[in-house]
Amino acid sequence: EAGVAQSPRYKIIEKRQSVAFWCNPISGHATLYWYQQILGQGPKLLIQFQNNGVVDDSQLPKDRFSAERLKGVDSTLKIQPAKLEDSAVYLCASSLGSSGGQGETQYFGPGTRLLVL
């Protein structure tokens, strides 16, 4: 079974520039998550999709971050404009999404390492 795919793997940009990350979840997984992992910390959920609808975006800085999952499969996360403190690894994860609210296994992609200069 193919895992969660992400691209690019690395990105260096200057502050105030924009950047976009792409994620392809495991085939058949209805739930998709974007996490931000700052160096030395645990992943923090930014946004969660169930198919193409947003389930939770309470921790997404909406003034600069946006995400979409238009066809309920692939997803993109965008930052515009980027700030120095956005330097982090952005992890995408997916899960089956059939648990009806109970915890289910999340499978992570390799992440995109972003450095904002």
Added chain:
Amino acid sequence: GENVEQHPSTLSVQEGDSAVIKCTYSDSASNYFPWYKQELGKRPQLIIDIRSNVGEKKDQRIAVTLNKTAKHFSLHITETQPEDSAVYFCAATPTGTASKLTFGTGTRLQVTL
């Protein structure tokens, strides 16, 4: 919201010794507690999980215990090996929030020869 605390932040053990990592959570409604292992520069990978209707779960050298009354859960690794060296994260999910995970801050485990 849920808050997960994890201790210790770093742990060094000799090969063959046991390692224990502890986590506490704040939301008594949490019902799912996974543990992830993250090697340097790699993705987090699930190593074991436990649900609130179970007190203990084992998988070869790895075990997890859950104390719902005290709201804490622990990861136990026996007969540690150098390949166990990594950062370990605990996480918790409260009921009613789909699969939203709140992660601990991580424990860097170093297994020395």
